[in-house]
Amino acid sequence: MMDWTDTFCRVFHRLLAPHARLYSEMVHANAVIHGDRARLLALDPVEHPVALQLGGSEPALLAQAARIGEAHGFDEINLNCGCPSDRVQAGRFGACLMREPGLVADSVAAMIAAVDGVPVTVKCRLGVDDDHDWDRFLAFVDTVAAAGCRMFVVHARNAWLKGLSPKENREVPPLRYDWAYRLKLERPALQVIVNGGIATLDEALAHLDHADGAMLGRAAYHDPYVLHRLDVAMFGGEVRPRHALLRAMRPYVEAQLARGVALKHVTRHLLGLYLGQPGGRVFRQVLSEGAHRPGADWSLVERAIAATGAPAGSAMEAAA
Incomplete structure (x- = not known):
């Protein structure tokens, strides 16, 4: 989450949830290549496993940024195809990429070729604006999977690029978890992680009956103790005060x-x-x-x- 999940946040969340996979803020590939890496890619050893989430739409630049991220010690490189903010749209990345599966596939292939073994994954939406076509969503996933992506984090709602703010995009478009569940059923070889609107321990655990994992975003930030309770529920141990x-x-x-x-x-x-x-x-x-x-x-x-x-x-x- 941009401006939120920096290294200080992630160290705190790792203490709360020793088994969780943590994600960085979304960082544009250009910033990784030309910006202040000491700040943008700051990483404490206790954070592992931790993923670097990249934004961008140019395969060569994403490949270079992925290589840099791996060299800095990140355990996964995640391409964001779901963020609907205005600055993301202006740069033709984030949720806009849902309309360009071929470009996403080319980007993923370039990133995989650039790194030395860390997984390259994708975070996506179900569609853009009033596109509610299951076959189109599945074709997006299949195209990107054919390029080598084996894990999809599915924010289970559409992104509205016009007329809704980023905050409204997290609340107004209806959640359709059944699409994520169906994706796992129809493509069992893929890892499918459910994201979007998950706020409680029980909600997160319920998704595990249908998918490979659940991702908490703002709920984990605003109520971080839920991460600790969830970690204990899934992996054992005692709940600490x-x-x-x-x-x-x-x-x-x-x-x-x-x-x-x-x-x-x-x-x-x-x-x-x-x-x-x-x-x-x-x-x-x-x-x-x-x-x-x-x-x-x-x-x-x-x-x-x-x-x-x-x-x-x-x-x-x-x-x-």
Whole structure:
């Protein structure tokens, strides 16, 4: 998610969900090639497995960006064919590519040829605007699969390129999970991951009866504790309290502060941890108002935790 799932966010989400596959922000191929790679491709070793999501529509540039992404340590290269934002449309990539399966196939083939073994995957919609033709969707998938793509993350709704904002595109077009389920039934050799509108533990688990996985986007960001509960439900272990998970971030946060990173860059991703919980509003307020101030350090996080009524921390808890 552009401007959201940076390396600081992903380190936090990895702590919550040790088994999840994490995804980067969508980065345009040109930015990867010519931009600030130290920032755009920042990657902490604890994040693995993590995918780099690319935007673009020029096979040669996408291939070059994929090669760079692999060299930086990403475990998967994902081509975005689903984002409907205006800046994406202006650049002829994202959801626009649903109308050009041949170009997507050429891009995927070029990316696969450029990397040395990491999978190249595609995130897509069901169609564009009022195109509700199953055969056209299936033809898109088949064309891209023939180029070597074995995994499709299906945001199970159409993208409206005119008349709806990006936010409305995540809410207004109706969800049709049955198309993703049908794709898995008709193309069992492909990995099909369901995305779109998944907000709860039960919803995510229900999709696993019909597909190979479920991807959470904004729900995981606004209510990150759901990631932890989902990881435990799927892979076992004990559900840990929010304060214990957050305090396990302390060594990482203090290491970032020592590097000169401002606390606000990390804490902006923590604000949803106490969503709907006692003290959650004050938790967010303490972090939001204090993290941007010069000298803000871990003590501010402890103040925020204390506002929730959680017990005081211990050295053992911080090192967990």
